[in-house]
Amino acid sequence: MHPPEQMLSPSQVTDHCHAFLSDCARSIDLCAETPVLADIAKRLRSQVATKKPKPFDANPLPALANLSLVKDMALAKRFQMFAPGLPWDYSPRTSDEGTELAVCDFGKVLDMDGLDVGVIYVDCHREYPLHNHPPHELYFLVSGTAKWRYGQHLDYESLTAGNLIHNEPNDWHGVIAGHTPVLALYAQWC
Numbered sequence: 001m002h003p004p005e006q007m008l009s010p011s012q013v014t015d016h017c018h019a020f021l022s023d024c025a026r027s028i029d030l031c032a033e034t035p036v037l038a039d040i041a042k043r044l045r046s047q048v049a050t051k052k053p054k055p056f057d058a059n060p061l062p063a064l065a066n067l068s069l070v071k072d073m074a075l076a077k078r079f080q081m082f083a084p085g086l087p088w089d090y091s092p093r094t095s096d097e098g099t100e101l102a103v104c105d106f107g108k109v110l111d112m113d114g115l116d117v118g119v120i121y122v123d124c125h126r127e128y129p130l131h132n133h134p135p136h137e138l139y140f141l142v143s144g145t146a147k148w149r150y151g152q153h154l155d156y157e158s159l160t161a162g163n164l165i166h167n168e169p170n171d172w173h174g175v176i177a178g179h180t181p182v183l184a185l186y187a188q189w190c
């Protein structure tokens, strides 16, 4: 990807990340239709409120080449500003080496104290493969109209930014991006 015009310092990235997570937690709280999801929103707000920064190095990956297309809502536009400064990783679920998918564990930026929180980024027309796992997982869709399989559904369904998904333990889930990238916050808990 092209280098940003002005690279933010890690402390600036941390501040943006903190504000982004606070707003995500507020949005999840507003969208939560079950006590379980409302409780996760509360846990996220409380973890973010303590704001314990951790040292990290920026690691922008080639998958972020279409980051400028992530703009379905104000949260997504804010994310664009600081995303290149985050410590991105390859997805362990593919062998693309960061050319199609990127994952950022926010536990590398802020001490989340037991709550596993981050973002997945899936470039245009790419797929985050179908998978399952024992922990519950919430996805808050920040940008991208895409086909998601989730929960007890056996088929993929088109969802847009603003939706909240809850996968119970071992529910199969995955996403296929459309003509803009998918950006989604995730939280996993047992």
Ligand SMILES: [Fe+2]
Pocket (backbone or CB within 6 Å): 131, 132, 133, 137, 173
């Ligand atoms: Fe998952």
